Amino acid sequence: AQVRHLGCWQSLASSVPASHSKMGAATGRVCCCSNVEATTVQELSPAAFSTVPLKEPGEEEPEVGVRVAFETPEGELVTVVLSQRPLGFKYTKAMPLTITDVKPQSHGDLLGIKKGWRIKSIEDEDMTGKSTDYVHGVIRKQAASLPSV
Secondary structure (H helix, E strand, O other): OEOOOOOOEEEOOOOOOHHHHHOOOOOOEEEOOOOOOOOEOOEOOHHHOOOOOOOOOOOOOOOOOEEEEEEOOOOOEEEEEEOOEOOOEEEOOOOOOEEEEEOOOOHHHHOOOOOOOEEEEEOOEEOOOOOHHHHHHHHHHHHHOOOEO
């Protein structure tokens, strides 16, 4: 089988470039994409195949957690990703749910959440016009999925 540019290795008596050894090449093997014409693969190195997806240049790592958008008293929209419990903030029991307290050095404080911010959306679901019970239920349900630290 002819294979090119897959990080596969053909047995040859030559040294392995450092960049290739990081990809799983063993000494005495050379990558099929080296300066060797039509290469027949005799053995593949399992380490040559990564199970970690490669990210595109400039692509940010996806944030894991619950996305919450707040509206500041100045009207600015600020989105944070809650990634652990306890959240570290309290809010009003009436709509719009407004932050009343942020515990110092808590998860909420470290994310920059401030007193007076209003919850606008949770996981891209607009909370405008929803009942207090509904929004509180969404917060509880989403927070329950977060690890407790």
